[in-house]
Amino acid sequence: MKLKNKTVDRLKKNYGNWALVTGATSGIGKAFATKLAESGFNLVITGRREEQLNSLSTEFFDQHKVEAIPIVGDLSQKKAIESLLEETNHLSIGIVILNAGFGTSGEFINSNIQNELNLVDLNCKSVLEMLHHFSNKMKAETRKGAIVLLSSMVAFQGVPNAANYAASKAYIQSLGEGLARELKPLGIDILCAAPGPVKSGFADRANMKMGMSLSPYDVALPIISAIGKKTTLLPGFLTKFLVYNLRLLPRSGKIRVMEKVMSGFTKHQK
Numbered sequence: 334m335k336l337k338n339k340t341v342d343r344l345k346k347n348y349g350n351w352a353l354v355t356g357a358t359s360g361i362g363k364a365f366a367t368k369l370a371e372s373g374f375n376l377v378i379t380g381r382r383e384e385q386l387n388s389l390s391t392e393f394f395d396q397h398k399v400e401a402i403p404i405v406g407d408l409s410q411k412k413a414i415e416s417l418l419e420e421t422n423h424l425s426i427g428i429v430i431l432n433a434g435f436g437t438s439g440e441f442i443n444s445n446i447q448n449e450l451n452l453v454d455l456n457c458k459s460v461l462e463m464l465h466h467f468s469n470k471m472k473a474e475t476r477k478g479a480i481v482l483l484s485s486m487v488a489f490q491g492v493p494n495a496a497n498y499a500a501s502k503a504y505i506q507s508l509g510e511g512l513a514r515e516l517k518p519l520g521i522d523i524l525c526a527a528p529g530p531v532k533s534g535f536a537d538r539a540n541m542k543m544g545m546s547l548s549p550y551d552v553a554l555p556i557i558s559a560i561g562k563k564t565t566l567l568p569g570f571l572t573k574f575l576v577y578n579l580r581l582l583p584r585s586g587k588i589r590v591m592e593k594v595m596s597g598f599t600k601h602q603k
């Protein structure tokens with residue numbers, strides 16, 4: 334399925350025709366980049382895997398005649414963030430999708446603390462730094478800007494056996510909600526997208542085995558369509574179903590339900 338013409342027209346009128354997607358080499362980020370390229374947006378695409386970025390760039394040019402600038406780098410490292418910001422400084426990027434991120438799971442007590450700290454560097458610190466840079470850049474430009482943050486359904490309560498990942502997404506959700514109101518008068522639209530389980534590279538890296546899950550396109554399309562219209566989106570039916578059911582419970586009950594869910598996702602680790 335493609336983005337609706339009226340959505341594409343609205344996005345281009347408000348934000349111009351350049352977008353940046355971090356973590357575009359797989360999963361939800363690749364779906365964002367593909368849908369935007371198909372709709373005629375020029376792109377900056379990032380990730381650590383150079384080959385995948387180059388092949389997407391060629392594919393987008395051949396199939397949609399759009400420019401897709403690949404920028405390789407590990408965004409958990411300050412140097413890579415700085416060079417991404419420097420290399421894109423001459424472009425007027427109206428839509429910024431800060432999607433790169435990863436999860437961890439299992440017993441916190443036995444976790445690799447360097448990996449958990451790296452998660453905070455990528456999921457939180459890099460997002461904060463890029464948000465600050467792009468919101469300042471957008472403020473200085475005359476037309477509107479939009480920044481999309483990848484939160485998660487795990488952001489709305491603590492999650493035993495994925496506590497650090499859930500906390501990183503709670504940080505993103507809270508940051509986005511606050512900044513959405515603060516930056517609106519400056520013409521900057523913030524959207525926090527909070528998907529439930531999505532079939533991507535995420536589960537393998539997080540060492541989870543998720544049951545039911547959505548495809549990256551099931552979530553990317555509604556997220557792009559909600560830019561400038563909402564501040565928080567639960568994309569896809571499965572996400573809405575899971576989060577709305579949890580909403581009926583007190584926070585302590587939600588934590589217990591998520592504990593059961595995560596114990597299913599990590600059963601193979603025992």
Ligand SMILES: NC(=O)c1ccc[n+]([C@@H]2O[C@H](COP(=O)([O-])OP(=O)(O)OC[C@H]3O[C@@H](n4cnc5c(N)ncnc54)[C@H](OP(=O)(O)O)[C@@H]3O)[C@@H](O)[C@H]2O)c1
Nearest residue numbers: 356358359360361380381382407408434530531533534535
């Ligand atoms: N899948 C889910 O169930 C789910 C649910 C809710 C929210 N989310 C969030 O959605 C976002 C996208 O995840 P996904 O499901 O699409 O997972 P994915 O398929 O593993 O994609 C993650 C993307 O982030 C990039 N990335 C990972 N580590 C990086 C690093 N250190 N520096 C730069 N780029 C890095 C990866 O590219 P390289 O490997 O090339 O670096 C890849 O393109 C994440 O923020 C995730 O937390 C996922």
